[in-house]
Amino acid sequence: MKAIHGSLDRRGFLKGAALSAVGVGALGVLGGCSPSTDAPSNGKDASQGESTLPSWENPPAAIPESDISETKDFEIVVVGAGVAGGAAFARACEGGAKAALVEKMDTFSARGMDNAAIDTKKQAEAGIVLDKAKIVNDLVTAGGYKVNGQLIKLWADQSGRVYDDITEMIEGQGLTVAIASLEETNMDADGFWNRTYPVTHTFGVPELGNGAAQQNILSSFIDRGTAAGGEVYYSSPAQQLITDDSGRVVGVVCRQGDDYVRFNASKAVVLATGDYAGNPEMVDKWAPLLKEAATSVYTPAGANTGDSVNMAFWAGGAMQKGGAAAMIHPIMGGGACGTYSFLRVNKDGGRFCNEDTPLPGITNAYMVAPNHTVWTVMDADFATQVTQMSKLSMYNGTTSGPFDPTLGITPEDGMQQTIEAGTSVTGDTIAELAKAMGVPEEALEKTVTRYNELADLGRDDDFGKDAANLFPIKKAPFYASQVTAVLLSCTTGLDVDSNLNVCTAEGAAIEGLYAIGNTAGNFFADGYPMVCPGISHGRAITFGYVLGEALAQDKSVQEI
Template structure:
């Protein structure tokens, strides 16, 4: 019904003013082009390429720790490895660092302590394991819980003197059954308006963090070789990994890494074949957001498998699928392409994104009236709801929901067609291209439920039941967006890549979204920003381990 992935857009948070968003509007086509022909019944990466002959290697670089990928995990790994005494080199196939989003989960940070935030982290892990139906590696979760706060504070200590500030997010979902935790942090600069629109915000998020981390890396003498794609990991038989060959045919460089190679190259969401293999449901998404655009093609997943590495055992892989590319969803009436209600709207963005894909043509709208945004503010300020695309994505703890900013977002969505408006419900239905009679009957039934303050159809909390009676009326189109495929290479608490027998491959490490075993079934939105949190935490820990030091140098909290 839809070409995967219909729209591809950059979510380079904080990059609009840097001019890096030009020419990257949504476009038709799959996530990667020109994939090689493969034998029938076989995945392309199952055909191992021939070794690159020595005659094609034009230069050699000797280092101790080679970090592949200049993103959040890679920069943290490189800085940590150098602090632990290793000579470090970084490579990346792109010509710029990679960053998106801005939420970062961490447990027991200095900021949480200063603000008196107390969280039962044991219960968080229990809910996390429950979300995964017990199919994740709990040791990894506990390691994250113990070390994430100190690793986040380590980043804060580096970047605060350079003008970045850190805040806790107060827009997280607050409900009696589904609730999120106050564990989400983000970085920002003075002067930002905190308005998040279509994956972009100026002056906040990881788009302002990564340039500073890159600056620190260069000041400390760590070389970054951009435009240098990894091609083959070097491993003799079942021995240790000793390096990597990178570059292009006719101009290869061999990187000899005496202590370790760290894979920090992100996920594989832009490789249609890999998505089809490991999570075909994600092919139904309306769009994909990544920066640099379409660069997350699973290159190092494949290269690790060519030297004996294995993907995680649990399938299908989990995916981060949010309502990023469409309108704000809020908790208002949701209808499908038939103009009919189909769910309890009192759920998180991940649930809405996935649920709507089972509706006709994957189409869904959120419907409200002239008082809608005022009602949202009342709900958020009263602590009744929230979460992504309901609450405000960069609302700092201690501040109120910014109604004027939300009106600006609505105006932008009206201008770009993500929201339609009309003075009558009949006219609104026509603009939505849903059956008018069905839609009118649905709204009438919903208003009856609101009047009774008892949702006998889907059980939504009465506090979130608001009428649709006052013109103008609005309908926002909900668009599911693949942000990250969060399954990956099999790993352990030493952050080694493991083989099919669960044995570690010596000197080969993985951190960030390329790593597996951390999530299963679905992405646990109870901790918004957990993906970025593991990039910082396991990036730092992988760097320390690869340098030959113990992670005991990183303080732990008692969980």
Template sequence: MVEKEKVSRRQFLRNTAIGAVGVAAAGFLGGCSSDAGSTNPGAAVYKPGTYTGTAKGMGQVTVTMTFSETAITDVKVDCANETAEIGGAAANGLQEALMAAQSAEIDGVSGATMTSDAVKEAAANCINQALGIAVEAAQPADIDNPFPACEDLSTVNAATNSGEVAFISAPITDFVRTVNVDVLVCGQGPAGMASALACAEKGLKVTAVEKGKNPTWRSATMGAFNDRIHKKFGVTFDMKQWLDDAMINCSYRGSQEIYQQYINTCDEAVNWFLDKLALKDEEYFLTFNAGDFRDFNAAYDELSLSRSWNTSINIPIPAPEIIATMQQRIADAGVEVLFNTPVVQLVREGGKVTGAVVKTEQGYVKYQTAKGVVLATGGYEFNPVKLNACCRPRDLALSGWMNGTKTNTGDGHEMAKAVGAMEDEYPHPLMLDPQQLMPFLRVNKSGKRFTAEYEAYNHLSNAIQSQPGAYDYYIVDANCPAIVDKIWTPSSGCYAPKEVWIAAATSDKALVANTLEELAGKMGVDADAFVATIKRWNAMCDAGEDTDFHFPGKMMHKIDTAPFYATKEMAEALCTAGGLQITPRSEVMATDGQAIPGLYAIGNVSGSMFSGTYPHNQNCLSHSRCVTFGYNVAKTLAAR
């Protein structure tokens, strides 16, 4: 008999709040009765009043709801702390959806997952209050020994801002059925989708399982070198130079063999992926020449202190359309895809992984695999225990996570370790961005500059995190449009039009003053130090050379015209970037350095490439390695 899943009181209350109005409509919250068929739809459900709930999205999201005894009568959603063009733009739609649904159980806005989840959580908080249910504060999990090894995660209670860990350490022996396949692909992100489709095209019998209710794809870009889009624009690369940069970026702790395998195979894989999208080549641009720099065809941006490589391709359809197209191709290829079906445990017999156990509504199902299990389970962004145990504390000094995939809890990492797999050495790196992508002048809490602002995003983020308090302020003045003109380059201007960055630097979040001394006071920094910093900067602008940090002279811009603006920022993270050590064939390696037969890892659950930081200057390497190794592993499995 399959044991029923235990539900904590906190989770029960949260689920009750999310679905409360639907239950109330059926009369179940209208009052107690011994007659199960007796309902009173008009009875009081809520305590009338106005309630406010908050939750963490990119920043703090606030939802205010007004209730009568039987209905939600008004909803206000405040997303002022979210990214204006993404989460902020979603606020009105989410507000209308909450009012229409009379519940927190609404669909999220595509591309604004973190904001959507936070709005739903805050709305559930309001409903709890109106129902008279005490809202429990999330308690942080204790970490006894955060370095050098992760503790067992199977008994950790999920906090409010956490996903639910699916991995189960205790052996499962009671199955509702056993299914025989060639390949089980665990996950339906970019790596899992590529693997499932490529395996099916090789004639393999494939089942793909996904923990969440939907597949995920976070960016409409793809990296490559000598693919047909780069050929179209005449861009060529010195691959030895690119590889040297890759090895320096990982401090030579990554596997050069794996990087070489990526170089050797990514163009074929990317061309295959482009074939699946079936778009015309003339619709594509490179990320660096998609905007105001249509003639840019150099191999990298020479102004950046770290070579910012022109490897990224802009895909001319949004991520949801990429997902829809890939899922249709996968279905057409005969792959069985099961959502809301987490893999919870690997099956190992005689030193070989022979399958995996997945959790379904009916119970546990055992998949026996003739060829192999492919882990494409993503990172562990929503497992705070593993984050604290496996990542550098300073890296976790974040404004938030941009990746809203709450199913990413490190399940693949932990179940592979349970059968003897080896992870990358701790601390694992994160993929970091500064909150402000433009290279505006920056000062720390002491009022001093601390870095060359025109650097790869990960380097700038590292510099910000290394400052006292792990934050800084970026500074502009009344001439912000002219400043943006000065710092506008192929790599700085490729993500949004100028108006977006001007608006961000002069938004309601910015501190505004008519003198530098007044601005320093509002920032809480030493006025003398800040004024001296700006004066020195302006003098170097006049001289045309930054002798302190070597910011490109042609991009320098004076700060000398009131009003002056300062906006506080921290680093923010997209995903974790440390995983299971693998061979160039994506075979997962055991702690003895040998491959574990039958087990493969691709995408963010795989490791062996990054150390210390994720290299943003090697643009779009992340999505590209997902597709490349997803495509490659099909060849390996078909040949077994």
């Protein structure tokens, strides 16, 4: 048996790792649902026969010591080589701890581009002044008070210095660091739902591209960890946690080829394996709405299978009490301008809501709509009207169909492209448009007539829409664009306390066991808010970074 040590350098990463959006690596499990293991699965224990219990409630027999071919001793073992795990590994090693990073895939994985942080040097340079307490309150409110406000405050207090370090690291490579949007006009909008703050940082996106830039952050963290003496083991799916007689987690068993390797962890095992959205059994239990999304773009496939949920539950852990918070956006599909605040109708041609909503409201409407059919309807002046609409978030409008002014794609260009693709349709009359949409002609005509009455009145007496976005639909040709909903990840996980310890159903911390990134819960509940775009990465990297420091210093994250 030969373990894989070290990490890819950045040139190797750019050649070997996928440059498109890729997902956080998750573990394999014994008795779980990962396709990477050949052990009993889905609640079946070979020693007991068939079981009707779900996998997380059906712990397998312990792997016999006789089957373990090698034991490695560390202070900290981080399971999962995504951005959260990479940050924890780097800072633990740089803090003097002997640490290992184990990953079930054959390399690390990261994706996306947006990272939320508060009180960074980049924000100060741009003259951005933020009310941190207000942002924390908005995020707690967005979670319906089912989240842990101390965790949200931890991100708010620590993310600035963490992202200053990343900025120095990335700019030292000659790459660009920028605030994604300097838009401040809706920081004081009515209600947290419509507020968005300029907290989103991008690192090397123009040079490396979406996905690759995020992987570069992770690659750099792993290089930092190995340079400080850490060891990395890829193709090493974790199977079971190891506990002592007191219930403290003291290590993890991984599979390497045909062998089992025991990784002892005298201080902590940190679970950083991503979400469970790729596990149908867990989705049915905790997040059934995810099944209503049009598709998932989480990659690499087979990574986010909820392996850490099984292992943590077998050690006495529990899931967060707040509902699932799926990150679902109307991207990679849909028609041009479909997420702007034009008239929106369902399959029956009827209007059903105030269209002034950021992305979660749009995709939630899609997922609960009959036949998953939602259309955005506009007239010939749509291209001019989009520039006059109120800004609901930095993502609204440009996320549906190929419309990106920064790339020279105009609304008209995008509309033509999506008409050719079949995700937008047009007609010289409302009846013709309805026929192209496949909705009842009389119903759509009635809906448009009523909508025009409200626009002429200058007041939405039906759903309370901002009059500034109430444009009449009178000038031919008319257009309709499909709305879609695409799953990126499920930012919901294990019950953790304010120190990121995994907890039992009774709320007791499991000593020696921690969770970060989308493996950890209690930061989001019931939905993923757009208050701070990029906050999923923001909390993942910040918590990994701070936890690595804390464990190396024998402190809690609240003491750092």
